[in-house]
Amino acid sequence: KQEVTQIPAALSVPEGENLVLNCSFTDSAIYNLQWFRQDPGKGLTSLLLIQSSQREQTSGRLNASLDKSSGRSTLYIAASQPGDSATYLCAVSSGANNLFFGTGTRLTVIP
Amino acid sequence: NAGVTQTPKFRILKIGQSMTLQCTQDMNHNYMYWYRQDPGMGLKLIYYSVGAGITDKGEVPNGYNVSRSTTEDFPLRLELAAPSQTSVYFCASSEHVGGRVGGQPQHFGDGTRLSIL
Secondary structure (H helix, E strand, C coil): CCCEEEECCEEEEECCCCEEEEEEECCCCCCEEEEEEECCCCCEEEEEEEECCCCEEEECCEEEEEECCCCEEEEEECCCCHHHCEEEEEEEECCCCCEEECCCEEEEEEC | CCCEEEECCEEEECCCCCEEEEEEECCCCCEEEEEEECCCCCCEEEEEEEECCEEEECCCCCCEEECCCCCCECCEEECCCCHHHCEEEEEEEECCCCCCCCCCCCEECCCEEEEEC
């Protein structure tokens, strides 16, 4: 069974810093990987989706990379802002009927 | 464009009661999903549907039922509520691409917070 791990569980950084969130998965036979943002009391918002044939995706200040063979993905956030404070989840599509989610990294950006 | 709408937002049930969590989407997506999120745990798939009239079990289906009579609606039913079903429930939808779950970004509702006492 696919296991998805996110480290660290929580992270605090001062505003303006660049930061990296990590995601690892145990089964490299994935279709794609998604990064989501979850604000308190809210649902998930899809940030980036990387297909298994791709190495990275970019959207604004966000860049996600995928190394399928090693079972790793990173989410890079440039010039962090207080509005980036949220929980970030990664999920891998592995098989015909499931997304497997990590438990998330809770990010706090301090003004 | 409301996206995915879930009702109710909060609910408290007694053990053994039943209820239906409502989910509707206005994006004409074929794929719809129900997840539960427990504290400190990742989301787990309960049921999913690839189109009207078609549903299938996910990772944790026991104690739940679903139906999909229209493209827009995907209700989740709890028949005999148990304390283990206390959780936050999320409904999501996505476009159908290549028959693979996760081929397109999933759009989530804001969740239903359910407590069973």
